[in-house]
Amino acid sequence: MSEAHLNDPARHGAPVGTTVTVEVPASTGNVGPGFDSLGLALECRDTVRLTRLSSGLEFDLHGEAAGGGVPRTHEHLVLRAMQAAYDAAGAGSLPPLRLEAHNVIPHGRGMGSSASAVVAGVLAANAFLSAASRLTPDEVLQVCSRLEGHPDNVAPTLLGGLTVSYEEEGRFHSVPVSVHPDVVPVVAVPDFEVATAMARGLLPDTVAHRTAAVNAGRAALLVSALGGRPELLLPATFDLLHQPYRAQAMAPSAELMTRLRERGHAALISGAGPTVLTLVNGAEEAERAAAAIHEIAEDTASPAHSYRGQPVSWRVQILQVPREGAKVTVSTQ
Ligand SMILES: Nc1ncnc2c1ncn2[C@@H]1O[C@H](COP(=O)(O)OP(=O)(O)O)[C@@H](O)[C@H]1O
Numbered sequence: 001m002s003e004a005h006l007n008d009p010a011r012h013g014a015p016v017g018t019t020v021t022v023e024v025p026a027s028t029g030n031v032g033p034g035f036d037s038l039g040l041a042l043e044c045r046d047t048v049r050l051t052r053l054s055s056g057l058e059f060d061l062h063g064e065a066a067g068g069g070v071p072r073t074h075e076h077l078v079l080r081a082m083q084a085a086y087d088a089a090g091a092g093s094l095p096p097l098r099l100e101a102h103n104v105i106p107h108g109r110g111m112g113s114s115a116s117a118v119v120a121g122v123l124a125a126n127a128f129l130s131a132a133s134r135l136t137p138d139e140v141l142q143v144c145s146r147l148e149g150h151p152d153n154v155a156p157t158l159l160g161g162l163t164v165s166y167e168e169e170g171r172f173h174s175v176p177v178s179v180h181p182d183v184v185p186v187v188a189v190p191d192f193e194v195a196t197a198m199a200r201g202l203l204p205d206t207v208a209h210r211t212a213a214v215n216a217g218r219a220a221l222l223v224s225a226l227g228g229r230p231e232l233l234l235p236a237t238f239d240l241l242h243q244p245y246r247a248q249a250m251a252p253s254a255e256l257m258t259r260l261r262e263r264g265h266a267a268l269i270s271g272a273g274p275t276v277l278t279l280v281n282g283a284e285e286a287e288r289a290a291a292a293i294h295e296i297a298e299d300t301a302s303p304a305h306s307y308r309g310q311p312v313s314w315r316v317q318i319l320q321v322p323r324e325g326a327k328v329t330v331s332t333q
């Protein structure tokens with residue numbers, strides 16, 4: 001590729017030396033009963049920085065993505081997402097790049113790490129593209145949702161807050177919905193992983209009409225509970241559509257969730273698991289829920305205490321729901 005082509009403004013817009021930084025939040029998909037539809041952003045951000053080079057492909061990975069499981073090739077999920085955006089824009093192949101990532105969102109825990117990587121890649125690509133080739137916000141949602149396979153994580157990652165998403169005739173749509181400021185997310189992240197693809201494979205093809213009716217009612221109630229009636233979060237987070245089928249793959253999480261619900265806390269399996277998310281009503285309940293998680297996990301007689309014969313260690317974090325989704329900044333050398 002010639003130097004002139006690398007700086008082709010019609011394709012890339014941004015010259016060599018341009019750096020795009022994307023700060024991208026975590027998310028919880030489903031939020032209990034809203035399978036593949038409801039999603040809530042979580043204030044826990046990866047920072048992904050892409051710099052246009054004149055040649056080569058460089059990586060500088062820190063945190064979760066620094067381990068051996070993440071490829072240092074064009075197969076890296078952020079780069080695959082960038083390429084998908086370039087394809088959608090008809091912009092050809094990616095320019096030479098340096099990818100620097102600081103990943104704090106845990107992988108394979110149901111906190112939307114893959115969606116965050118996809119959103120980071122698509123938004124970074126869009127910032128590199130010329131104004132004429134750039135994807136619209138709707139096209140960004142389509143590319144991200146298609147790559148992820150479902151829109152419930154990518155929508156809040158893009159928009160922040162709570163989103164209700166649906167698919168119609170092959171296109172994805174997302175509607176932002178307000179979240180009451182008293183709602184606080186408390187996550188209990190275990191030290192074992194469950195791949196989302198595996199957890200999706202545990203779901204049945206069909207469910208009873210009664211099951212669908214229960215979930216429809218609870219998902220509708222949840223939008224109201226999160227919007228202004230947090231006292232209804234416990235009944236509103238009840239799910240029959242996915243959590244019962246996935247419990248076998250994450251017995252400690254299922255047990256922790258059940259024990260927290262018995263104590264009156266609105267606990268659910270975050271995304272496809274195995275993180276347990278508790279949605280609480282105010283800072284005081286957040287402290288009580290965090291204490292309850294530690295107490296249940298330290299009870300050696302509890303199935304929440306061990307996984308495959310080993311003690312489970314739970315990382316408990318009181319988070320916030322960000323109003324703002326992914327943030328993009330562009331700088332030139
Ligand atoms: N920031 C990232 N950079 C590169 N790959 C990532 C990143 N985040 C997630 N992935 C890929 O996605 C996988 C996790 O995706 P998934 O099973 O859907 O779980 P999660 O609930 O964390 O999204 C990781 O094992 C890794 O292959």
Ligand SMILES: N[C@@H](CCOP(=O)(O)O)C(=O)O
Nearest residue numbers: 029036110111112196271272
């Ligand atoms: N609706 C999806 C959500 C998956 O979220 P993740 O964070 O576990 O990738 C599902 O339940 O499969």
